[in-house]
Amino acid sequence: MIGMMVSAAFLSACGGGGGGSGARTEYILFAGNTAPEPVRNWELWQTDGTMAGTRLLRDLNDASGGVSKSVTEQRWMAGTGFFVADDGVHGRELWTSDGTASGTRMVRDIRPGSSHAGIDSLYLIEGVVYFDANDGESGNELWRSDGTAAGTRQLVDLVPAGCSSAPGDVHGAGNIIYFLARAECEGPRVPWRLDLSTGTAVQLYETQGYISRLENVAERVFFVEQRDGRSQLWVSFGTAEQTYPVVVDEQGTQAEVHYSLWRLGASLFFAALNRDEGVELYRVDETGRRASLVRDIAEGAASSNPFSFSAIDGVGYFAADDGEGQAVWRTDGTAQGTHRVTDPAIVGPGDIYNIRAYGDRFLFTVEHAGQRSLWSTDGTPAGTLQLLNDPLVSSISQYRQVNGWLLFSALHDQYGSEMWRTDGTPEGTVMIQDLCPGPCNGY
Known part of the structure; x- marks a missing residue:
């Protein structure tokens, strides 16, 4: 296997x-x-x-x-x-x-x-793969490899004596990487900064809850702490002393994150709950310590619930509901540059996922009543069309491009999970091969 x-x-x-x-x-x-x-x-x-x-x-x-x-x-x-x-x-x-x-x-x-x-997981950063591994002596610790035996080695042993720090969620650039790992044999994973040039690892924060997400933007790292029923955003500039809560107002109210953290260039976006605007899209400013509302998409206390964020050519695309139904939206980080791309009246009801660029268009999936359909749009109502609408397809994922086609995995009641392809037209959206014949999974 x-x-x-x-x-x-x-x-x-x-x-x-x-x-x-x-x-x-x-x-x-x-x-x-x-x-x-x-x-x-x-x-x-x-x-x-x-x-x-x-x-x-x-x-x-x-x-x-x-x-x-x-x-x-x-x-x-x-x-x-x-x-x-x-x-x-x-x-x-x-x-x-x-x-x-x-x-x-x-x-x-x-x-x-x-x-x-x-x-467990592999993370690629500038030509090097980082991963957690257990050599039989140190427990699961952080390793790196350049593809050679000599260049494959353990980077740090954070919790010696055979315990595992269970590292993961690795990010970074140059000689600095950030990751989550335990600081002791038992307990939650916490954020770390590792200087590859010196081998020095620094714990950035100690939590009484647990850290669920981490994202590196420029020379700072953001993470979400789950504690006392809340999901709050923090930022670190490389040391425990330079780790701060990200706030959303002058009173110092800490940002409460819903869903994920999304990086777009040198900016961080996330969905946050505010009692006056509901759950809407926020952006962290250049200081890294303050976030503000991008746009109140569902006006008033209603929530647009932005999620499924994708960065495409310097623009962020995401799913949100302004009260007329869920649609694909785009943003450049400003209120004026945030607007709806697809028309809910054309796409119909359902949740939007898997937004992906494909040539001068982008694709997305819609889930409704247990069925997944595949769509393509150029950002106009006339240029929005359905590529795959098979009632036996319940999942679409794993986009990959090759030779002008976009390949994807589709879970089909008759064929199981197999590899499909599209050329951007309904006629050109087909299963490549039923690798495992029948309803078993081949891909």
């Missing part, structure tokens, strides 16, 4: 190029399964977006089966991908691939022997 954590795009010297044109064909890696329950056979596959170009890259474990995958997919640089796999000999370890069978290899046997290294 393969747990495909991060994937990459690769170029082949020949081939037609799917939905695009030219002499080079792009391939992406994914974890694919061809066997139904209870066997399952998750292995490393590649696709160019066509049925003919979808093939097994390498069978890493002939005896594979029985363990489900965990997928967080991204493209990465220069034709290199990382993933986690169990070859039946070394346990679940970190692997890399250059898009060829011979170039697919285990990076390092972090926990020697057949035991698993306990890798």
Whole structure:
């Protein structure tokens, strides 16, 4: 079985190029399964977006089966991908691939022997992958890898004596990274700052609740503390002494976060509750310590409940309800630059998710009555059309682009979860292949 954590795009010297044109064909890696329950056979596959170009890259474990995958997919640089796999000999370890069978290899046997290294998530920052791993001595601690055995090492052991700090949610740039981890054997995870040039890790905050979200913007890190039934926003400038609450008024009322934190360029956005405006979109100012309302989308005490935020070409797109129904909105961070993009009368009722740029348009999904539909828009009512409306589809996710197509995962009652593609038209929105025949999941 393969747990495909991060994937990459690769170029082949020949081939037609799917939905695009030219002499080079792009391939992406994914974890694919061809066997139904209870066997399952998750292995490393590649696709160019066509049925003919979808093939097994390498069978890493002939005896594979029985363990489900965990997928967080991204493209990465220069034709290199990382993933986690169990070859039946070394346990679940970190692997890399250059898009060829011979170039697919285990990076390092972090926990020697057949035991698993306990890798949970991979985070890519400037060509280096960060992850939590257990070498059998230090517990689950923070590691890094550049794709070589020599360049794969533990960065810090925050809670020695065999305990695990359980690091995760890694962000950063240059020599500074931020992450969440325990400060002792038991207890909540707290925010840390690690200077890679010195190896010095500094705890930024001590919580009596727990920290649920973290986001790095410029040279500061924001996090949300869940405590006493509230979700409050904090900012740190790199030390415990320079960690402050983010406030929304002159009285020092701390920002209360609903949903997630969203980064757009050098700005942080979030949905906040205010008794006068309800739950609306807020933006943190240049000081990092004060947030203000972007626009009262649902006027008065009603809530527009903004969520599903995506940054596309320097503009933020999100779902919100101004009282006329949920729609896609856009913002540049100003009230004047915040307006509705889609018409609820055209899209109809439902919750909007998965906003994604595709060429000069963007796509989104609508969930209504247990069904997911796929839409495309150029930002005008006339340019808004439905690409997929199958009553048997209950989930759409995992957008990825290759050769001019946008690939995605769709959960279908008849076919299970499989890879689909779209060229931006209803006719060109189709399932690529039923990799695991019938209702079992192939992707």
